Amino acid sequence: MTRLRDLLRFQGAPRVRMPRWVDRIISAGIIARDPQLVRRQRIANVAALAGAFNTSTRFVANLFYDPQNFLLMEVIFAALTVAALFIHRLHRFGENAAAWVLTFWFIFGVSSSAIFYGLQAQAHVYFVLAGIVWVVFGLENWRQALVALGLLCTAIFLIMAFTPQQGIAIIADQSAISFLATQSIINSVLVNAAVLCYALVVLDRTEQDLESESARADALLSVVLPETVAARLRADPQARIADRLDGLTVLFADLVGFTRAAHDQPPEAVAAYLDDTVRAFELLCETHGVDKIKTIGDSFMAVGGLGGSERSGAVGIARVALAMQEAQGRRPALGGRELDFRVGIHVGSAVAGVIGETRIAYDLWGDAVNVASRMESYGVPGRIQVSEEYRTLLGSEFLFEERGTTDIKGIGCTSTFFLVGPRAH
């Protein structure tokens, strides 16, 4: 059973929670509110931090290797590290300020490394990470991303065309060059994989959310309408749902004396009493395979035979009616009064459809409905009054007691019966 209350709020896929301090570091300097922009700027922050890490480790490694020879590069690396640490402070100047500075930082850092160490050290491999521009600029700024990408490609071309294998720094040790080359490639592999994984994980999560949200909306629809009708409307939203249905069993049940009993009760108590009654009624309808149509104040309406056969609908309604009477006998009193159900049942034909734009409802109109309603209003508290047609249909399975002839408004003189219980076999 789909419960409305479970559907009111969207519950997305569980998120991985990062420790607070990580979150604070990643979000440093971000003042935007748009979640997608925040996400881009956080990626820019992480990229800047990764860059600072890379240049600072280079700086330290050079200190141990040959600081004299590398002096110029040491100054550059120190400057790059400091610059990268300030990139997060640029978000306030514009959505893409940090992204642009990061792009130039990257071009300058990679180009100067390539010129300094020479192509043999493979620093230019870092340029293949240029695809990250799409992530930090965002698809919506594709023009800017393309310009940044163009700049990066130009840098690649210039570096590869004009930089000698041997750079400014004279490195005699072949293993040091080999180490630098390995480091460039492995770092690129790792960074690239991290970016792709991040993008794909976010995508996967969003698609899961999309699926569950779509399912929630569909479930909401079936809270409003019977599932068969909801399915028809989903298939063709413009379809007018209007069916003439024969062999429908309609039940009306009214809580006799409810209004009087409720008169001096607090609203919470009244609503609680009614709500409990309705929920019990809903559960009975579900158990016996009939459809609850609606509640009208303190009276309930259900119909059997919408999905299955005439007989199974009629039997289901009889069981619901008997079970309601029985359950009501065990209910506590409302405001000192014991309330009884007055039930009316009839089997016949009706038109079923969906009308309205707001507070829409699946509803029934026609003889079956009118006669069933009269059976209820002319009935007796604590009893189930049924029409002759209904008794004829179920005479072999249930016990009925003849009431005699009653003059009923809109119908005339007609003989009616009380449903007593199932026939013992």
Next chain:
Amino acid sequence: MSRLSDLVSSYYEPRMRLPEWFDRLASLGIVTSDPKVARRQRFTNVASYLGVLNTSARFIQNFSHDFENMFFVQAIVGFYLLWALIIHRLHRFGDNVAAVALVIWFVSGLTLVVVLFGLQSGAQYYFVAAGVILIMYGVEHWRLFLVTFVGILVVALVVLNYGHQEGVALAAGAPLVGRLQVQAIVITLLINNVVIAYALVVLRRAERGLKRQSARADALVSVVLPERIARRLRAEPDRRIADRIDGISVLFADLSGFTAAAHRLPPEAIVAYLGELVAAFDGMCAEHGVEKIKTIGDAYMAVAWLNGDKAASAVAIGRFALAMLDAQARRPPLGEHRLSLRVGIHTGTAIAGVIGDTRVTYDVWGDAVNIASRMESHGVPGRIHVSEAYRRAAAGAFAFEERGDTEIKGIGSAHTYFLLRAAEGA
């Protein structure tokens, strides 16, 4: 106003249509019915086609160059070409079989290129694209991806450390070397850009879809419940909603003679007639600040309760009732019957709340509702029958006609009125 017909279908943004031949080519050999797996496998297919393109280009390019051992080189390239060509036929053996085969093709192929042509060829740059494998595997197979990724890292480390600048088949400083390096960098860069941009495009589509579905679900809730009630339920889903409301105006309007008129008509005509009428009333509710509660067969029930202002609520519902009569008078007949509305109004006290859990309704019940309903049932077609309490609440805004004392079931003798029209100058 959210319209039901806009909400029932789970509408997705139209996506860019690829040419059919491309779609067919990309879907070759895919047998799964799970759309997400199919998407991954299409991706694997496209990657393998790019591999075919690359290898065959290499195969042709090789003829223009003089290698140490041409036959041996071309045999290997030919073998890899065939391997790439059959990747799409492997989907039937499992979700990730083709992807794994492509990964092995990729890693072993790169290693061989480094052995044949040396590190100078730049083939090792392609390793940077290893992250792309996650798209082919799918995020749910992240363990497989981790294993593969670590394996690739190990292979890359071995290749980079033990590989030589010059290869078995290509001496150092050959004219081809510079071209190969540029080619490797450019292709890796392209692959990365395409894959990242692709992932972001799909992500954006999913995010838009999510927003739309969210809005759709929320709109569906407001089709069922008034927005303020929905908000209260969202905040506290398990709290029962029941409010005693004083000075609420309740209206019932019944299409008198509807059942008789509808008797011999096709169901479509009946539902169409009622549907149009109710849709018109629904629209008028929003205009007049009146809240529809529900329809009961051919009866329409609405209430007005404007921030507890009894007089303003009574006036709003009176104007609504006049508009209803006016709208009904201009409607075509149903079959041969011209139907008129019988309206009843009362102002009093009621309890409003949400009852039930399936076919949930926001409902109002209590004395005010019962008396309003009696006003309707004891009314006159084409007229608005109101109680004394209502007349007092709406005094000054409308012209009334006294009906006198009427015997009303469940109430006894009551003094009632007909609401005629808006008062002059009101």
